[in-house]
Structure formats: C-alpha cells, structure tokens
Amino acid sequence: MKNKKENINLSIDFLKTISERNRFRILYLLRENKRCVGEICRELDLPQNLVSHHLKVLKDFGLISSEQEGVRIFYKTNPKIIKKYLKLVDKIL
Amino acid sequence: MKNKKENINLSIDFLKTISERNRFRILYLLRENKRCVGEICRELDLPQNLVSHHLKVLKDFGLISSEQEGVRIFYKTNPKIIKKYLKLVDKIL
DNA sequence: AAAATTCATCAATCTATATTGATATATTAT
C-alpha cells in the first residue's frame, strides 16, 4: 500500500491518460475486441501516426497490451486494470 | 438514460475536469470539511485568482457547491456526484 | 464614508501536449 501522495499522483496520471478524447475513444473501441492499428485508424477516422502515439501512451501506462500477428499488431484493453484505477480515484475523492 | 455518444462526451468532460492537478487537490481537500477560498489558497499554496478560477470550473460542472457566510464563501464537495460520474466511466470502459 | 478584507473576472502570457509531416523499421509478398 503506497502512501497518500503517491496515490494522488498516480490517480492524476491515470485520469490524464484516459481523459484525452481520442485515447478515451480508443479504450472504448477496444473494450470488447482486439484491433490492429489500421482498424482503429479507420474506425475513429484518425491518422496512423496519431493512433500509434496514443496507443503508446496507453500501453506505457499499462492500460492496454499488444500482440503481433504477422505484419499486424493487435491491441486489447484490460478492463480490470482500468477498474482498479477507477476504484483508487473513488477511494481518494 | 442518455445515448452512448452523450455519455462518452459527459465522461470525457468529467475526467478532464478532475484530472487537472490543482482541481484534483482541491477536491481532495474539500472531501471532508468545507473551506473558504482563502483557506484553500493557504493549504495548497496557490494564488487566489487561480483558486477562484478552478473553483468556478468545478462548480460549473456541479462537483462542488458554495455558501456565503458573511464576507467569506465556503465551498464543499459532493462525493455522491463524483461517485456517480466515476460509475458512468466504469460502465463505459 | 473610507479603508480593509474576501472573492470574482478579464485579458495576456505561458506551458503542456495533441497533431502533423516526414521518415524509419519490420514483416510479408512477388
């Protein structure tokens, strides 16, 4: 169990990560099925480099994971991790 | 019950509102006792106009409320409303 | 009524970061 200040900072970082519109939409899109980058681009009508960038931010925070399948890379979300952070925020506020 | 798109936008607006560091700290500070603006400034070591600005953002979103007492204005948070929005986010993601 | 205190508001500036454009890397197909 971390201390209060660390939990506050962690909560803020989490909230900043998911509050960006396109990242939130990506998480929403991935909540059911895994998708490759190109699919995400098409579904959300966003350029590839932008989607790659947001995927990296989400992955760096541990909210999504990826697996290579041939030339494509599929991303999937882990709802349990998201729930864990939401609970932390709920506990603090 | 609103439609999906509205709920997504509402969630994003909520997350943006609380993810700003100083607003998060204000909410954290107010979660127990009400405080006047000056107290918040002193506790968080922030200038008065900045605190007023963030209080307005939080109040406009309905996350806090205020009551005048003489020359001072006390703000308090409503944890139930925050919980309601967190639940919405949890449902969507 | 004047001064002091508390808070709000507005315009200007600063800052963080989202977006874009160009390019690199890796895998598959021909």
Add this chain to the structure above:
DNA sequence: ATAATATATCAATATAGATTGATGAATTTT
C-alpha cells in the same frame, strides 16, 4: 532482392487551457 504493407518514431507546429497580473464587486470594520 525488390516492392508493398503495417506500424513506430522524431521533429516541428498548433492548440487548449493553466497561470499570472491587474482590476472590480461585495461585505465588513473603523
């Protein structure tokens, strides 16, 4: 080996919004 496809990365720019500085409005005190 070359071309084609899919994704990542990096530098440059754009933009949203946080912060600051100055001022105004309201209430209380003297």
